[in-house]
Amino acid sequence: MSGHDIVVLIVSILGGGGLIAGIVALLKLRPEAGQILVTTAQGVVIVQSTVIESLQRELVRVGKELDDLREECREREEMLLNRIRELERAQG
Amino acid sequence: MRFPRLVINSVKRFFGNQSLFPFETMWAFFCIYAGVAAILSYGVTVGPLARALGPVVAMIFNVAFVVAGLGMYFGIGLKRGNLEAFGLFLLAMSLAVRTVVNGWLFGWNAQVINGYVLNAAFVFSCVVRLRTIYRWPKGVTEIMEGK
Numbered sequence: 001m002s003g004h005d006i007v008v009l010i011v012s013i014l015g016g017g018g019l020i021a022g023i024v025a026l027l028k029l030r031p032e033a034g035q036i037l038v039t040t041a042q043g044v045v046i047v048q049s050t051v052i053e054s055l056q057r058e059l060v061r062v063g064k065e066l067d068d069l070r071e072e073c074r075e076r077e078e079m080l081l082n083r084i085r086e087l088e089r090a091q092g
Numbered sequence: 093m094r095f096p097r098l099v100i101n102s103v104k105r106f107f108g109n110q111s112l113f114p115f116e117t118m119w120a121f122f123c124i125y126a127g128v129a130a131i132l133s134y135g136v137t138v139g140p141l142a143r144a145l146g147p148v149v150a151m152i153f154n155v156a157f158v159v160a161g162l163g164m165y166f167g168i169g170l171k172r173g174n175l176e177a178f179g180l181f182l183l184a185m186s187l188a189v190r191t192v193v194n195g196w197l198f199g200w201n202a203q204v205i206n207g208y209v210l211n212a213a214f215v216f217s218c219v220v221r222l223r224t225i226y227r228w229p230k231g232v233t234e235i236m237e238g239k
Contacts, residue, residue, distance in 0.1 A: 002142070003196060004196075005145060007144065007145075007192060007193060007196045010192050011145060011189050011193065013151075014185055014188045014189050014192065015153070015156075015185060015189055016191075017185070018181050018185020018186070018188070019180055019181075019182065019185065021181045021185075022163075022177070022178040022179075022180075022181035022182045023178070024176035024183070025174055025178050025180075025181055025222075026163075026175065026177070026178040027174070028173050028174070054161060084210060088116075
């Protein structure tokens with residue numbers, strides 16, 4: 001095998017390998033590029049959904065607390081009004 | 093009136109993307125120019141590739157050089173990692189082939205060694221850039237998962 005044959009062999013291997021690698025990169029990377037966007041969007045949606053659910057639960061809890069407070073205030077108001085009426089009757 | 097505006101915005105975005113990678117874009121443009129000059133034999137008599145492998149094979153590699161440059165140029169401008177990677181692989185392959193042929197034709201001397209070092213530096217930068225392109229998807233996913 002002469003030096004020229006060896007050079008031709010090496011060039012063929014490098015050339016063929018480089019071309020195949022380039023074509024594989026051209027074809028293979030494209031679906032992943034779309035997958036990046038999908039994965040990123042999924043991550044954002046998951047984060048947003050979790051935050052929304054947590055906020056909704058907090059809203060329900062605060063609403064319930066507010067209802068309890070209103071009920072308590074109403075009962076106290078009624079109690080105080082009854083006491084005032086009793087005192088007014090007692091006075092006079 | 094909308095169509096010209098669309099074209100102008102697209103062109104602005106194209107060169108804006110390239111402005112983020114000026115050296116790579118410049119090198120891609122040079123590859124296109126050098127390949128075309130070699131194909132047209134403009135300033136080039138008979139190159140090492142033609143002497144070693146014949147004019148047809150040399151023309152194929154010159155075309156590959158142009159295609160590599162185009163892939164990189166438009167891959168950077170259009171933000172297509174796959175296109176840029178295609179160009180980088182072809183460029184690395186072209187440089188490796190020219191290195192081998194120069195070494196075989198001219199032997200071991202200072203000029204050839206200088207050429208080897210320059211080509212090795214370019215091939216190394218191609219490999220680093222390819223690694224960045226391939227690793228980027230994982231980096232983005234990790235950031236989103238908070239890792």
